Amino acid sequence: MSLKRIIFCVLFACVWVSPLLAGEDSWQDTIRNLERRIDILEKKVEEQNRYIIEQETQLKQQKEKITDYESELAFLKKIDAGNQGPVDPQIFQDIKLGAGSTLVIQGANNVNYNGDGHTLNDSRADASYSADITLEKEFKEQDARLFLHLEALDGQGLEDNLTLYSNVNHDAGSSDNRLKVTELWFEKGLFKDGLFLALGKLDPTAYFDQNEIANDETTQFLSRIFRNSPTIEFPDNSAGIHFSYLPLEWLQLSYGVFDGDGDWEEIGDNLFNIGQVTFKTNFFNLAGNYRFLGWNSKVYHTRWQDATSTKDSSYGFGLSFDQKIATAITIFLRYGWQNPKVYNPEIVALGDLNYSLEHSWSAGFQIEGSIWSRPKDVLGLAIGQAVPSRKYKRYTSQISQPKAKSEGHLEMYYRIYLNEHLAISPDFQYIWNAFGKDIDGAKENIFLGGMRAQLDF
Numbered sequence: 001m002s003l004k005r006i007i008f009c010v011l012f013a014c015v016w017v018s019p020l021l022a023g024e025d026s027w028q029d030t031i032r033n034l035e036r037r038i039d040i041l042e043k044k045v046e047e048q049n050r051y052i053i054e055q056e057t058q059l060k061q062q063k064e065k066i067t068d069y070e071s072e073l074a075f076l077k078k079i080d081a082g083n084q085g086p087v088d089p090q091i092f093q094d095i096k097l098g099a100g101s102t103l104v105i106q107g108a109n110n111v112n113y114n115g116d117g118h119t120l121n122d123s124r125a126d127a128s129y130s131a132d133i134t135l136e137k138e139f140k141e142q143d144a145r146l147f148l149h150l151e152a153l154d155g156q157g158l159e160d161n162l163t164l165y166s167n168v169n170h171d172a173g174s175s176d177n178r179l180k181v182t183e184l185w186f187e188k189g190l191f192k193d194g195l196f197l198a199l200g201k202l203d204p205t206a207y208f209d210q211n212e213i214a215n216d217e218t219t220q221f222l223s224r225i226f227r228n229s230p231t232i233e234f235p236d237n238s239a240g241i242h243f244s245y246l247p248l249e250w251l252q253l254s255y256g257v258f259d260g261d262g263d264w265e266e267i268g269d270n271l272f273n274i275g276q277v278t279f280k281t282n283f284f285n286l287a288g289n290y291r292f293l294g295w296n297s298k299v300y301h302t303r304w305q306d307a308t309s310t311k312d313s314s315y316g317f318g319l320s321f322d323q324k325i326a327t328a329i330t331i332f333l334r335y336g337w338q339n340p341k342v343y344n345p346e347i348v349a350l351g352d353l354n355y356s357l358e359h360s361w362s363a364g365f366q367i368e369g370s371i372w373s374r375p376k377d378v379l380g381l382a383i384g385q386a387v388p389s390r391k392y393k394r395y396t397s398q399i400s401q402p403k404a405k406s407e408g409h410l411e412m413y414y415r416i417y418l419n420e421h422l423a424i425s426p427d428f429q430y431i432w433n434a435f436g437k438d439i440d441g442a443k444e445n446i447f448l449g450g451m452r453a454q455l456d457f
Contacts, residue, residue, distance in 0.1 A: 094138040099457040101131045102171050102218045104157055106427075106450035111161040112434050112442035113350050120441055128155030128172040130218075133179075143189030151182040158448065163350040163435045165357060165386040165407045166225040168448060170217035182237055194246035202240040204258055208276050208293055209234075212322040213330050213366040214382065218454050220366075222427055223411045226382045229318050229336030231360045233297050233344060235272050236262035252278040260299040261346070271298045281323075288323035301342035304356070304391035314339045328368040332382075335361045340389030349435060353398055358389035362409075369417075376417035383410050388436055405433040413452075425452040 107125035130153035137146045157172040185200030198207075205215070205228050214226045221227060228234060240258035247253070253276075260272035276293040296315045303309035316338030324330045336359070343356035364382025369375055385406045393404035413427040429448040437444060 094140060096134075096136040096138075098134040098136075099132065100218070101129065101455045103127065103129045103453045103455075104169055104171055104222065104450060105452075106158045106169060106448050108158055108161070108446055108448045110443050110446060111158065112439045112446065113161050113163050120439075121443055124158065124161055126155065126157045126161065128157040128169060129153065130171055130173070132182075143192070145187050147183060147185055147187070148181070149183035150179045152177060152179045160350065162446070163353065163439055163442075164431065165349065165355065165388065165435060166223065166230045166360070166409065168223050168429055168431075170222060170224045170227045171452075196244045198242040198244075199240070201237055202242060202256070202258065203237045204234050204240065204256060204272070204274065207242050207244070207254055207256055208232075208274050208295075209318060209320050209334070210289075210291065211320050211332050211334060212289060213380065214322075214332050214334065214362070214364065218452075219378075219415060219423070219425075221364075221380060221382055221411050221413065222450075222452065223382075223409055223429055225360065225384045225386060225409050226334075226362050226364065226411060229320075229334055229360050229362075230386050231316055231336035231338040231357050232274075232293075232295060232318055233260075233272070233299070233314060233316075233338070233347070235260050235299075238262035239264055239267055250280045250282075252280065254278070260297050269298065270300075272296075273298075283323075286324040286326070289321065290323075291320045293318050293320075297344075299344060299346075301344050303342050304389075304395040305341065310345075312342045314342050314344065328370050329365060331363070331365045333361075333363045334384075335359075340391050343389075343392065353435070354396065355435075356389045356392045357386050359385075359387040361385060364411075374417070378415040379413075380415075381412045383408075385409070399438050402436065402438050404436040404438065407434060407436060408432040421456055423454045425454070426450075427452055 105125065105127045107123070109123055110121040111124050112120065130151060133150045135148045139145060153171070153173045154177050155172060156174065157169040159167045159169055159172045162168060181201060183201055183203055183206075185198050185202050187196055187198040189196050209215075209228050209232060214221055215228070217227055224230060235258050238259040238261075240256060242256040243254065245253045255275045256273070258272045258274075259267045260270040272295065274293060274295040276291055278292075279290040281288040281290065294315070294317045296313060298313050300310055301312040301314050303312050316336060318334070318336035320332070320334045322330055322332040338357065340356065340358040343354055345354060347356075348354055362382055362384025364380065364384075367379045369377030369379070385408050387406045388404040393402055396402055408431065410430040411427065413425045415423055415425045417423050427448075427450045429450075431446040431448075432444060434442065434444070434446055
């Protein structure tokens with residue numbers, strides 16, 4: 001090999017090998033960088049795997065929910081009328097659900113019942129409660145609605161300690177702590193001209209003898225004489241039909257037929273018929289209602305003058321007015337009269353005492369708390385009398401030489417609004433001539449004090 005070629009090879013080797021030897025450190029850096037990148041990629045792969053597992057879990061849950069929805073849909077299709085198509089989702093719209101509870105505690109300075117272990121003229125305090133659930137479904141296109149009212153109640157309060165013509169706690173009663181169907185009815189508008197028909201298990205007092213400020217024992221007066229006229233023989237909630245017609249904005253005509261004794265037996269033989277005319281006024285932009293009613297009961301009555309006449313009917317009439325006289329003040333008046341010649345043997349005072357009333361009246365007012373900067377508070381005051389019939393006084397055989405005085409009632413309450421769910425009402429009542437002053441050994445007058453709590457949801 002020539003010297004020239006040897007020199008060229010040496011120079012060539014120096015040119016290519018020297019950079020490799022000089023760059024050993026940079027190669028090591030490159031390897032380390034690659035290792036770091038591999039670690040980063042491995043971590044990202046792990047994160048992707050975890051994400052995939054989470055997605056698979058969520059997908060599984062979604063499939064389970066879809067399966068549940070399909071099961072519910074299949075069930076709804078089965079209950080659809082005629083099973084001819086899917087359930088209209090509007091059926092679940094326009095539903096109103098309500099619930100409430102009322103607790104009443106009352107004490108009296110002297111009770112006038114001397115039986116069943118009670119002590120005459122004893123001081124006593126008792127309580128009662130009721131719980132209500134209401135469900136209303138409106139069918140707008142059909143101009144109709146369905147209403148259900150369930151109620152559970154317990155405790156007679158002081159009512160099983162007092163012998164009176166008209167007792168002191170309209171919310172008292174007993175259902176053995178079980179829910180019972182108080183109302184269940186269907187209402188339909190007819191002909192689109194203000195005519196309405198309701199049928200089912202009805203509360204007659206919801207349609208007749210109403211009053212804006214004296215018709216609700218849970219928020220207004222507790223005493224029965226201020227809730228409805230005791231001279232009207234309203235049956236308990238029972239099978240019935242009610243018609244209402246509003247030919248004019250200020251006029252309402254109502255008529256109802258009910259099972260008179262509320263036992264759902266032989267309904268056609270014991271009918272209670274009632275009709276009412278209501279005039280709705282707006283004098284000086286102050287609302288008022290003036291109701292006039294008449295009724296007839298085919299329930300068997302006994303004639304006072306002839307105890308062998310046991311299949312008589314009874315009848316009567318009444319009125320119920322309420323009128324605003326100022327923005328925050330409303331007054332009311334109620335009157336009733338019934339046939340004084342007969343009595344219903346199923347209507348008795350405590351101690352199984354038969355009686356009958358000929359007249360009753362009551363009047364009072366309600367003042368809203370806006371006057372004293374408590375706009376949701378209410379003060380109520382009422383006075384009234386239950387007047388026994390002259391035939392009862394003359395012919396009763398259960399009481400020797402009856403006095404049969406007019407029984408007087410006075411009640412005052414103050415409803416205190418605490419929040420949108422709770423209100424409490426101190427309530428005071430005074431009764432004179434209890435049961436006509438015909439309870440031997442009893443004091444003439446009775447004073448009651450109590451408290452009502454109303455819880456709404």
